[in-house]
Amino acid sequence: MFRMHRPSFDLLHETLVRDYGLRAACNMCSEEALGIFLWTVDSPQSVSEVQNRFKRFTETVHRKFNHVFKCLVLFAADIIRPIDPQIRNVQERLQDPKFFPHFNGCIGVINGTHIPVTVPAKNMINHFGRHGYSSQNVMGVCDFNMRYISAVAGWPGSAHDTRVFK
Template sequence: MDLIQDNHSDDGFDSDDDDDAFNKVLRKVCKLGGEIIRPPNMDTVATEIVSNSKYYPFFKDCIGAIDGTHVAASIPQNEQIPFRGRKTNTTWNIMCVCSFDMLFTYVMSGWEGSANDSRILQECIKNPENKFPMPKRDQYYLVDSGYSNMPGFLAPFRGQRYHLRDFRERRHRPRGREEVFNYRHSSLRNVIERCFGVLKARFPILKQMPPYPIKTQKYIPIACCTVHNYIRLNDREDDLFNDFSNELMIVEDTHNFSANLQRDIIELDVSRQHLREMARARDDIANQIWATFEG
């Protein structure tokens, strides 16, 4: 599989495409992505965490959020099977990492729509060529229940309510230590959902992909994420970012098919001791939040 990450080289483009204006622009934008899709600053606590008593100091070691999203793929009929989940749509599964300032800090493109989210993360971590920005010791990314709770990746408690829509009505306020933790976790991790909301609202091509060559299609999400970051860095009053600024906003994404795909977790090669350590770290955070929770 020909996978593409944010720090790609120009070599991914066929020389035959060099005379095509679209591919020239696409290549230049992706090259810019190597400069502005950058790993988060792991030496400071995010302002969005420090300034919010719901998250600080509980999530002071959190450096971002991870999730996958599905974008449309235009695939020849005889090659479509790997690109289909339980829906009839053909898609690409794009894994992204974002900061709490709604900037993409890592993008992995090139996986077929049937690919499992945790498998994509596994390959990003295991292959040094992917240059995945691993957290420093005790730091972690927020992930949803489709991933393992393991060192560097903090997942919610399973078997408890998690998604914000589950807590929307007052009578469904979080109850108990694990639900309160899940609610705070979901509220903070919601930044990645809002990033995807901005991305797809701004770039309709991600919802209906033209029949470009497959290799070209793999680069389009990276180009879109690059422009997303450029706008965020240079226009703090952008209307779309303002529209998606509410941390509790529920993003209804009819083009995200991840909920309909296989969500079985692929376990990484992590020792039981390390898994227990991360479980204890999650318990410690949950206990701290619960001790200060006022209901």
């Protein structure tokens, strides 16, 4: 249901509890909170579907979803970063004479995408982009070893890619 094997779930849960503040509440264990988050973002599911599946109130679903999300944002800040923040080493492939003059100083590759979202009607105009649906503009940067070194999410779909980049 969570698009990961049980050992991966357990390792993610253990890391979030130990290092990023994921904790149980009086009526819900931290495993269930993580499960609610993963199940919600997997498909994505509506709040009413989550309520029916986990037999929880709307307020509880919102509160625990936000709690897990905040823990994952802290986790992401630690893992989505360059291994060498000063980018002192030039990638071996770029030292080849056929690439070097064109890609001198290049540290990776950047791309953006629009993720469909459901937003309240009052925010719809901000999220309605050129693709014809409401979305969030997400930008990612990878190094030449295909590791994310930067990610920016949360911009409304109407935001131009250049604005997100700047």
